[in-house]
Amino acid sequence: MADTPGKARSSRYRDIAARLQKDIRLGTYAVGNLLPTETELMASYKASRQTVREALRILIEQGLIVRRAGLGSVVIAAEPPVLFTHSVKSLGEWLRYSNETYRDVVQSGDIVADRKLAAHLKCEPGKSWFLIEAVRRSDQFAAPLGWTEIYVLRKFADVVKRSDHGRTPVHEQITKMYGQVTEHAQMEIFVRGMPAPIAKALGVKTGSPALTVVRRYYGQREELFEVTITTHPEGRYTYTMDMQRSQRPRL
């Protein structure tokens, strides 16, 4: 009962905003058209410019209009767009690994992408990467949680030398060491039969059900700088995600 009709304290500019919202919703001011100018609104609502502008600010926040000097207030939506958002404070949270897990590096070295790997990595065949192979383990259980292949640009190869390497997501280490920040990330989840080499490393049967998660990290100009491929045996990993109906993510 704290977020439902009745909450909004009354005030002049809120009233004006509400009436404009209604007019937009009902089509009096259609999408693509202009709202009346500030001067006109001042006259029709008998309010000061400050008050009118405060009302229009609400419409901007709701994503109903955009305003530009010399042009006016353009209606861009008839209703506040409903959005479902999922937000995390760090991509580590996104992965949903608890702090009790860590990576146990098996080996690392340079590798050149063949046609198949290039497809997974969404890069051109022949491109060089630095590959880190590791087993993800938990402090709590003896059995490994999964197998991780981490591909990073060769210039970032030194991340393996960091003391916190096994406990921190590699993309965060790259940010700390080289200033490369993640602007955008992508995840793919699919199921496959467990490949033989990974099966051997994890101690499960080849061809048994495996969950594979591919994560791609992009920098400033959509530059792909890291890809991780994680493969989990049955029962060792569940991905969960929540979405909230809202226009802005909750902090």
Next chain:
Amino acid sequence: MADTPGKARSSRYRDIAARLQKDIRLGTYAVGNLLPTETELMASYKASRQTVREALRILIEQGLIVRRAGLGSVVIAAEPPVLFTHSVKSLGEWLRYSNETYRDVVQSGDIVADRKLAAHLKCEPGKSWFLIEAVRRSDQFAAPLGWTEIYVLRKFADVVKRSDHGRTPVHEQITKMYGQVTEHAQMEIFVRGMPAPIAKALGVKTGSPALTVVRRYYGQREELFEVTITTHPEGRYTYTMDMQRSQRPRL
């Protein structure tokens, strides 16, 4: 080159905002403490109240402060919180099913949750649900994409009678028919061996790799009103998701 240093046109209030941001970041105004009052800022920056307030508005939008009448401006963060957000305009988009897929209902009827089902549905054992079982198919391929179990509250059972039933997400149909809106949704993805009954229906081997996706839809007061469990054979479904670094989701 359109979102990097240099973009911000200079103006009085932006300058003040920038200096306050810096002071907050450097700890001059620590988290939990109060910023100077509007009157003090007017004096120290030789600006009008309007200008000072405009500057403070920027800090609010960045999530650095909250303001309350009679109290002041409380610093709540030293830096704009970095958020990674994933947003969709409708939960149908979230599912990533293209429009060329549809549900082919096999059977439907009432069911009472036993202990095991109650765990999946996160409800008390003994609760009644209306279950719709269907095969998800594509216009393009002969092979079925997966098996779907849809559990809805019994009062919503009539959704199966809708003509568009097979082509529209059930939670949207419930919204249209009963006004029940989704405020919050949850997804779980894991791998398991294909259960025998589903294997039979889909024409694949029992125990072969299967991707299972559980989606829970919650209404106004966290009331769970629909759960769907979808099971896909290997190679028939890949879940993908993008996340953007931003404080607010892109419309």
Next chain:
DNA sequence: TTCGAATATTTATACGGACAAATTGTCTCG
């Protein structure tokens, strides 16, 4: 000491005015 009323402080809302900057349209000149 504790509770409540009165007081002080601070932001919220609202009015007025002025000039700058951005955009569009018009007009003139070649």
Next chain:
DNA sequence: CGAGACAATTTGTCCGTATAAATATTCGAA
């Protein structure tokens, strides 16, 4: 017809002032 100068319109920025509402503080009474 096209380019550039000019004018008109509209929002952006900034100043001043006043009153209301929300919160914190002070102080008196029980």
